[in-house]
Amino acid sequence: MDETVASPLDARTQAELAATLLAIDPIGFGGAVVRAPRADIAESWLAMVRSLLVEGTPIARLPISIPDDRLLGGLDLAMTLATGRPVVERGLLARTDGGVLILPCAERASDALIARLTSVLDTQRTAPRGPFAGEPTPARVAIIALDEGDGVDERTAAALTDRLAFHLTLSHEVSPDGALFTPTDLRVARASFPKVTISEARITTLVTVSLAFGIDSLRAVSFAVRVARGAAALDGRRTVRDDDCQVAAALVLGPRATRLPAPSEASAEPEPPPPPSDPADAESERDERPSPEELQALEDLMIQAMQATLPIGLTIEAPSQGPRQGGSAGRSGDDRAGGLRGRQVGTRRGDPRGGGRLDLLETLRAAAPWQRLRPPITGHEGRVLVRVRPDDFRIRRLIEPAGTTAIFVVDASGSAALHRMAEAKGAVELLLAEAYSRRDEVGLIAFRGNVAEVLLPPTRAIAAAKRALAALPGGGGTPLASAIDRARELAVQARRTGNDTVVVFLTDARANIARDGSPGRPQAEADALASASALRVLGGTTVLIDTSPRPSEMAQRMAEVMGARYVALPRTDAQGIHAAVAAAMPRASA
Amino acid sequence: MRIPFPFSAIVGQDEMKRAILLTAVDPTIGGVLILGHRGTAKSTAVRALPALLPPMSVVDGCRYGCDPKSPASRLCADCQTRMNAGAKLRAHKAPVPVVDLPLGATEDRVVGALDLERALTRGEKAYEPGLLARANRGYLYVDEINLLEDHLVDLLLDVAATGENVVEREGISVRHPARFVLVGSGNPEEGDLRPQLLDRFGLSVEVTTTTDLDQRVEVIKRRDACDRDPEGFAAQWAEADAEARRHVERARKKVDTLPVPDAVLRTAAQLCAAVGTDGVRGELALLRGARALAAYDGARQVTAQHLRVIAPSALRHRLRRNVLDDVGSTTRVTRAVTDLLSD
Structure with missing residues (x-):
């Protein structure tokens, strides 16, 4: 390790450093989340990690659809039935003890899988199902999550990524012939890593920087300390230096930043930490007490190092993270379609170990005709057993009562804002509160100026919805067509998860911005009507609340075209709007 | 397997630590709900409990971890049979169970189900206990409880309240003791719990990441020390943990007989009326919490001061709230406490 590291890290060096550090102590670092536009790019990085790991380290792939009995x-079942005695198989986690698990398509992993993985990362052991399986077995693993999601809507669950030290974004393949370190470097580093120490002053700086960049999780800082120690170990040292902290800032803190520090930062910093007044720790004889200026300098170095890895689109003092995108119910591939709960509507062939519930009667019924054909099995104490084979298993088909996703499309254009913006907001708030107690999901789209914007993808988090609404500014044109399109997209997504949809428009329907963003009433109205009829094709409940001062013809026509219930509210308040919509909701009484 | 981070070494988060310790003193307080962001030591605190709490005495071979000293009515069917047959229940010491209930767990896994292995290989109808059986006399921990299916949360709270798991399915008819403290944690930004469920937790705690620089540095220093030398770190905090354990043991002996003066009862009722909690759950949690706190502190009786300390945890999640109201529930409770108890 030399000047390559001291200068701000380029993407290649970051990737290689992360791979090397991970290979020193995969379990200690928890693992990595790797975001790459193409699978082969992520694979090239994986190949590098593989080449650096201690030989013989178990590596396994973990498909996100893995059933519990395979994982834990x-x-x-097949062996048990064939042999007539219980055969227990070890799960993937236990089999990979001491190794690395690769999780492809991590952004689509179900909450259930994420929960199992976070628990195994925390406790480093796994409990197999059933009483026969015995004690929990050790499962010390690192997880490399490959995130192929595009855009901000698809991200690996934060509960998992928070527990993985490295967050990498790769845009190019890395060549596997890593050149920064020799195998000897790694061997030495592995041996000395536990003994590397870090001064309190440097910890303080890492904490300060993390706060300035809006990183709340203390796990992040903990990982940063670990990475700094690892970098020092790679360089063959026993104490952490400033350049190690730079590495830590770039690899761990940068990608986790949620905001940029407030500008005049030199003065706005929290007071510099008190110089360590206690008798110097044994380890710190080399760091003579750093002055505030030196600390400031280190901070600047770290901030500089982070530039390369900051997420795109950070704003100064942006609010902290909102609700998790694609949360519990929104993710495709979630349990809903599988129907693990709900009302029984029949049975189907399947493996009850995958989480389905066995329908015993149907299983026996399926096995019955074959009893004479199948060779007899003598079980425990010489009893003759019913010969059941895995093919016979019938599991219950369950239908979950569908939820409702309510999508509010609020006209925030100049014309609407003049009239009833306040009432509209009030009504939406009331509806939100109600949707909340019914556990409906609520999404919010606002349109003004040239475009419609999804302020809030469907969520159950009322606080987030309310914030989004309060921050809604008014004024500008009326891009109605684009708003209807957005609403339709959200509705399609919600349908995919099995939810009913209710789309509520609050608008005066005075469209004056065409779909392509250009002004002009005739084109805008034509586009809006086209979008409206597309929405009608989708079906579902739609309500259009006319917010213009007197019932407008355009709004009525729009409602007709989109198959919406038209509610004219020339002179009413939030309560009135609320009552009108509640009446139109499909399961307002649920 | 990872040596857990010692409970006493957790920096700050006093309210959370207190709530958890008080349920160790008196499990009838009910479940604890911990809401807050990631990386606020929620999981750490819960996972530290087996090492912190006094080990319990467990009947040998009992699948439900029965207490040999408990009255026959509170034993599981197996132990009752053994006792009625005149056998002496032998016991061993075991750490308090802390059982994780992961999201997406099926109802079978939670309440138990037909033991497939025995059904298939021996032709026997037997019951395979679920997570609730393992959690008996200990803690059941649900991370991200706000994302758990409502019907499961409901089921958990029901069982926790009655202390008994009743299974009627697939021809199995079993009931077994399941007395546990439900600890749920979650990040409210990712979805809320249904108000009806909120009310059924005994205590609730809001944790925030501290932005205090010194505290954060201390957290990281301890974590670093623990990472480098887990055994040494655990040894260093063993005395502090032992101290807390002694407090819990002493408090357990006293808590049932600790007097609650009428004046304190009145104040508790006034407090609940002032903040407008529905039903008596709030008052019960408030009183039990205050009594456990008094016992833990070694006080001779429950005082208004104990109420004051415990009120936010016991009441904040029960306020009938306008979900869109910005005034935090905590503020409303503290305001009521100040109004009532200032003089």
């Missing part, structure tokens, strides 16, 4: 271990 459990009864091997």
Whole structure:
């Protein structure tokens, strides 16, 4: 390790450093989340990690659809039936103890899988299913999550990524012939890593920087300390230096930043930490007490190092993270379609170990005709057993009562804002509160100026919805067509998860911005009507609340075209709007 | 397997630590709900409990971890049978169970189900206990409880309240003791719990990441020390943990007999009326919490001061709230406490 590291890290060096550090102590670092536009790019990085790991380290892929008994271990049904005695198989987690698990398509992993993985990262052990499986077994693993999602809507669950030290974004392949370190460097580093120490002053600086960049999680800082120690170990040192902290800032803190520090930062910093007044720790004889200026200098170095890895689109003092995108119910591939709960509507062939519920009667019924054909099995104490084979298993098909996703499309254009913006907001708030107690999901789209914007993808987090609404500014044109399109997209997504949809428009329907963003009433109205009829094709409940001072013809026509219930509210308040919409909702009484 | 981070070494988060310790003193307080952002030591605190709490005495071979000293009515069917047959229940010491209930767990896994292995290989109808059986006399921890299906949360709270798991399915008819403290944690930004469920937690705690520089540095220093030398770190905090354990043990002996003066009862009722909680759950949690706190502190009786300390945890999640109201529930409770108890 030399000047390559001291200067701000380029993308290649970051990727290689992360791979090397991870290879020193995969379990200690928890793992990595790797975001790459193409699978082969992520694979090239994985190949590098593989080449650096201690030989013989178990590496396994973990498909996100893995059933519990394969992941955690459990009864091997096929073998059990074939042999007539219980055969327990170990789960993937236990089999990969001491190694690395690769999780492709991590952004689509279900909450259930994420919960199991975070628990195994925390406790480093796994409990197989069933009483016969015995004690929990050790499962010390690192997880490399490959995130192929595009855009901000698809991200690996924060609960998992918070527990993984490295967050990498790769845009190019890395060549596997990593050149920064020799195998000897790694060997030495592995041995000395636990003994590397870091001064309190440097910890303080890492904490300060993390606060300035809006990183709340203390796990992040903890990982930063670890990475700094790892970098020092790679350089063959026993104490952490400033350049190690730079590495830590770039690799750990940068990608986690949620905001940029407030500008006049030199003065706005929290007071510099008190110089360590206690008798110097044994380890710090080399750091003579750093002056505030020196600390400031280190901070600047770290901030500089972070530039390369900051997420795109950070704003100064932006609010902290909103609700998780694609949260519990919104993610495709979630349990909903599988129907693990709800009302039974029949049975189907399947493996009850995958989480389905066995329908015993149907299973026996399926096995019955074959009893004479199948070779007899003598079980425990010489009893003759019913011969059941995995093919016979019938599991219950369950239908979950569908939820409702309410999408509010609020006209925030100049014309609407003049009239009823306040009432509209009030009504939406009331509806939100109600949707909340019914556990409906609520999304919010606002349109003004040239475009419609999804302020809030469907969520159950009322606080987030309310914030989005309060921050809604008014004024500008009326891009109605674009708003209807956005609403339709959200509705399609919600349908995919099995939810009913209710789309509520609050607008005066005075469209004057065409779909392509250009002004002009005739084109804008034509576009809006086209979008409206597309929405009608989708079906579902739609309500259009006319917010213009007197019922407008355009709004009525729009409602007709989109198949919406038209509610004219020339002179009413939030309560009135609320009552009108509540009446139109499909399950307002639920 | 990872050596857990010692409970006493957790920096700050006093309200959370207190709530958890008080349920160790008196599990009838009910569940604890911990709301806050990631990386605020929620999981750490819960996972530290087995090492912190006094080990319990467990009947040998009992699948539900029965207490040999408990009255027959509170034993599981197996132990009752053994006792009625005149056998002496032998016991061993075991750490207090802390059982994780992961999201997406099926109802079968939680309440238990037909033991497939025995059904298939021996032709026997047997019951395979679920997570609730393992959590008996200990803690059931649900991370991200706000994302758990409502019907499961409901079920958990029901069982926790009655202390018994009743299973009627697939021809199995079993009931077994399941007395546990439900600890749920979650980040409210990612979805809220249904108000009806909120009310059923005994205590609730809001944790925030501290922005105090010194505290954060201390957290990181301890974490670093623990990472480098887990055994040494645990040894360093063993005495502090032992101290807390002694407090819990002493408090357990006293808590049932600790007097609650009428004046304190009145104040508790006034407090609940002032903040407008529905039903008596709030008052019960307030009183039990205050009594456990008094016992933990070694006080001779419950005082208004104990109420004052415990009121935010016991009441803040029960306020009938306008979900869109910005005034935090905590503020409303503290305001009421100040109004009532200032003089």
